[in-house]
Amino acid sequence: MTADKRGLFFGDMKTINSIRSMQRKARELCRRHTIALVPTMGYLHEGHLSLVKKARKAADVVVATIFVNPTQFGPGEDFQRYPRDQKGDRALLRDAGADYLFMPDAQQMYPDDYQSYVETEQLSQTLEGAFRPGHFRGVTTVVSKLFNAVRPDVAVFGQKDFQQAVVLKRLVKDLDYPIKLIIAPTRREQDGLAMSSRNAYLGPGQRREAVCLYRGLRRARTLFAEGVTSAARLKKAVRKEILEVCPTAEIQYISFNDFHTLQPRIKVDRDTVCSVAAMVYDVRLIDNMRLG
Numbered sequence: 001m002t003a004d005k006r007g008l009f010f011g012d013m014k015t016i017n018s019i020r021s022m023q024r025k026a027r028e029l030c031r032r033h034t035i036a037l038v039p040t041m042g043y044l045h046e047g048h049l050s051l052v053k054k055a056r057k058a059a060d061v062v063v064a065t066i067f068v069n070p071t072q073f074g075p076g077e078d079f080q081r082y083p084r085d086q087k088g089d090r091a092l093l094r095d096a097g098a099d100y101l102f103m104p105d106a107q108q109m110y111p112d113d114y115q116s117y118v119e120t121e122q123l124s125q126t127l128e129g130a131f132r133p134g135h136f137r138g139v140t141t142v143v144s145k146l147f148n149a150v151r152p153d154v155a156v157f158g159q160k161d162f163q164q165a166v167v168l169k170r171l172v173k174d175l176d177y178p179i180k181l182i183i184a185p186t187r188r189e190q191d192g193l194a195m196s197s198r199n200a201y202l203g204p205g206q207r208r209e210a211v212c213l214y215r216g217l218r219r220a221r222t223l224f225a226e227g228v229t230s231a232a233r234l235k236k237a238v239r240k241e242i243l244e245v246c247p248t249a250e251i252q253y254i255s256f257n258d259f260h261t262l263q264p265r266i267k268v269d270r271d272t273v274c275s276v277a278a279m280v281y282d283v284r285l286i287d288n289m290r291l292g
Contacts, residue, residue, distance in 0.1 A: 026149065035154070051184055
């Protein structure tokens with residue numbers, strides 16, 4: 001291992017499990033260094049690692065987190081079976097350039113007498129919020145706690161969770177966090193499927209049909225490029241494409257919303273995002289694509 005210009009040792013990633021220990025380390029680091037935060041729930045793939053690499057360029061020190069957050073899972077969702085691989089994740093984060101791994105347990109984050117939650121009201125009610133009540137309350141609460149533990153100057157999230165990105169931008173603005181949010185492009189497999197830890201639930205045949213969401217989104221973008229601006233017409237075309245690729249897909253929503261505000265669009269433009277959620281062989285997948 002060799003020291004870089006920050007005086008830190010590349011490859012010498014340290015793991016911290018306690019909130020208080022992370023806060024002490026953050027106070028020490030921020031005296032001389034900028035800090036980038038990359039929150040994850042683990043079972044990492046190249047999409048997560050691309051966030052770490054982007055964080056590496058944005059700040060002196062990179063803190064990645066692994067925490068499967070129980071408060072963002074609803075009743076009957078996959079909290080218990082959500083894939084986990086702590087040993088493999090540590091190795092991937094170290095190789096991607098993370099300096100610290102903050103990995104608290106649920107008792108650390110939510111002790112038995114825990115009562116306080118953070119919520120963005122309007123932005124959390126549509127799309128994912130409508131199908132997963134309480135989901136974004138869990139997201140904004142845990143992200144706030146991570147901000148308070150790590151004290152980052154920069155936080156990096158992925159565009160695949162488009163609504164989450166909009167919600168978190170509002171959280172940072174409304175609560176006056178002195179943090180720059182970087183929203184990185186969605187990383188995709190060669191066939192276009194958005195990278196996701198939940199893709200591991202799919203068998204080989206199911207995996208081939210899971211590309212249906214991407215195909216539907218591409219259809220919307222193609223039609224928009226050809227001059228179609230009616231959201232209703234585009235929605236019909238997206239639905240048709242999804243079901244042609246995966247006839248058993250259970251589509252939960254196909255929505256056209258403003259990239260910045262989430263306002264629904266009847267007539268789309270270049271700043272419109274098409275978002276899709278569907279059950280594909282009992283696996284819930286989401287994806288989105290900006291039309292312009």
